[in-house]
Structure formats: structure tokens, C-alpha cells
Amino acid sequence: MTDSLFDALGGYETLQRVHKIFYDKVYTHPWLGAFFKGHDQSFIERWLRIDRAFHKQVVKADMDAFKAEHTFKTRVVVPNPEKHS
Numbered sequence: 001m002t003d004s005l006f007d008a009l010g011g012y013e014t015l016q017r018v019h020k021i022f023y024d025k026v027y028t029h030p031w032l033g034a035f036f037k038g039h040d041q042s043f044i045e046r047w048l049r050i051d052r053a054f055h056k057q058v059v060k061a062d063m064d065a066f067k068a069e070h071t072f073k074t075r076v077v078v079p080n081p082e083k084h085s
Contacts, residue, residue: 006059012052019044 006015023044026032 004059004061012055015051016048019048 010017023041027036027041
């Protein structure tokens with residue numbers, strides 16, 4: 001089996017680094033930082049733990065695995081915006 005795109009890009013460790021860089025920039029941004037005023041960055045680590053808890057429910061090996069698990073649910077298909085521009 002081939003790695004998922006998530007794994008190929010470095011998996012959870014890369015996700016953590018991206019989130020850290022993103023929130024470091026958001027917190028120091030003159031306008032965006034105002035939305036986070038009074039909130040300690042520790043909430044980011046908490047969010048990453050919550051996000052990780054849902055990983056197995058969200059990330060599937062392929063579309064067949066997704067379809068097999070979600071046969072009773074309505075799937076949301078989002079059109080590719082590049083095809084509609």
C-alpha cells in the first residue's frame with residue numbers, strides 16, 4: 001500500500017510544524033492578532049490533540065475505504081473551483 005498524501009508530506013510532525021508557524025504569524029499579525037488577544041497559544045496544542053483524535057475517522061487509505069465505511073451517510077461532494085472559473 002502506498003502512503004497517503006498526509007504521510008508523504010511528513011504526517012503529524014509536519015502538521016504540528018505548519019500549525020506552529022501559522023499561529024506564530026497569526027498572533028503577531030497587526031489585524032489578525034487582535035482576534036486572539038487574551039488567548040494563550042497553549043490552545044493550539046489542545047486543538048492539535050483533538051484534531052489527532054479524529055485522524056482515523058477522517059483520513060482513509062483511498063476512496064474505496066471511505067465509501068465502504070460511509071455507506072449509510074450522505075456524502076458531500078465539493079466541485080473543484082478551478083473547473084468552474
